[in-house]
Amino acid sequence: MSDLRDLYQEVIFDHNRNPRNFGKLEGANHKAEGFNPLCGDRLTLYLKVDDDGVIEDVAFDGKGCAISVASASLMTEALRGKPVAEAEALFRGFHDLLTDGHGAPVELGKLKVLEGVKAYPSRIKCATLAWHTLESALHDEDEPASTE
């Protein structure tokens, strides 16, 4: 079972049970929906970006598997107070982490607990759903972000 624990680390259970920044965000100025048609995971992401392009506040709600909920929760923690450009860099770094990409190294901090997902190709979309939704929120796309 050891490799299963690589996927389901305690931090992931913690964030699944008690997702941080969960709920609607009053005064959000960006919002997007994400949908994973393969597993039916759905989430809505709310962002408040200030005039200097800094993510002042962020929240999400929705339903999903432990990996997608924990990933969304961890993402919101990582994003608060970050300039949008840094958020985009984090997404690239996170994506590289899960797909063995070769982009410039990015300091991912706690997000690294999701590295175990790499061994489960069918679950990578669960881990990246929140980040794809972030992209649509930042670009104010009307269509729900899809992992497909």
Next chain:
Amino acid sequence: MSTATDKMAPAGAPALDVERIRADFPALHQEVHGKPLVYLDNGATAQKPQTVLDTIAQYYGRDYSNVHRGAHTLSERITAAYEEAREKVRAFINAPESREVVFVRGTTEAINLVAQSYGRVHLRKGDEVLITELEHHANIVPWQMLSDQTGATLKVAPINDAGEVVLEEFERRLGPRTKLVAIAHVSNALGTILPVAKMTEMAHAHGAKVLVDGAQAAPHQAIDVQALGCDFYAFSGHKLFGPTGIGVLYGRAELLAGMPPYQGGGEMIREVTFERTTFADIPQKFEAGTPHIVGAIGLGAAIDYVGAVGLTAIAAYEHELLQYATARLSEVPGLRIIGTAADKAAILSFVLEDVHAHDVGPIVDHEGVAVRTGHHCAMPVMQRYDVAATARASFAMYNTHAEVDTLVHALHRVREMFAR
């Protein structure tokens, strides 16, 4: 179906020697994550007995050629085998004539064939197609496409909380405009066995033709299209322990004869000039191009295998296994079974409180257990029960009570991991 019994089979029915059957399926004898494989994803596709594998090897390895071009020995040999497979299918579903058996890629193609050939000709604006709420996407989407093309309307008969079609509601939706009724024989997501003969009778009373999606029924119970009274019956080879890419459309001869071809090409013609083409008789009219020859012959071998075991014995054994599995799974805290119809095939869909189905899948996989998780290509069913996804254990004749125990053990592991 027989009633609940602790025995392997009710009195009078031949018993099933599960260990002997298991010995015939090489794929069952392997380990996954260091644990013996427990294959409970038969609703998605079934494993293959050695006789099917040997038949495929024989026909690709020695007796291989193309069919119906019989100027040489190999072609005559394989044409005979291909047509013999058609006759085996005919007998398997008790169709009156073998020319009523059309080889297709699978259930999905069979339904699309009826929608695009029969449906395009016979349906007009304002006509209706009636399906039920528990249908697989393959028995929804082709009718939506047909409705878009013809202006026909798609109507849906509801199910109750147990997952049974509400017959009064079904009947109420039948009318003079109902041209086609398309229903599952067994629901892939809920396990419900539909009263197809009765529903067919109701539909025929209104002059509608009836197509039955038999994908989930064919491996588990005897099929008799004459007793059912249906006009079309579709099933797939791969769920019946046969190869992928081969399936069957049964259609009543007078209907098939009146239908235009589905695809044009070789094999399906009588004479071609640039001005005009005349088509072959049924079933060749619907088999354009080189068919999946060895697939059909492999399906014939699978039918022989299932026939030797006996579908009555299979149905009785699986029914008892379902009773056992239902009782054992109900012991798992927080587990809710989705689909509790009185008449059910050996399919158990369930959700675990506070655990998403997609987290159940990999954890039980690490105990060697293969189940499907997701919407099972029946999103409207998931919406009906307000769940995003379920886990589904679907059984076959080679599954054992001990395997049910392993599944239950694995589900307790899931609970442990998600506790605290």
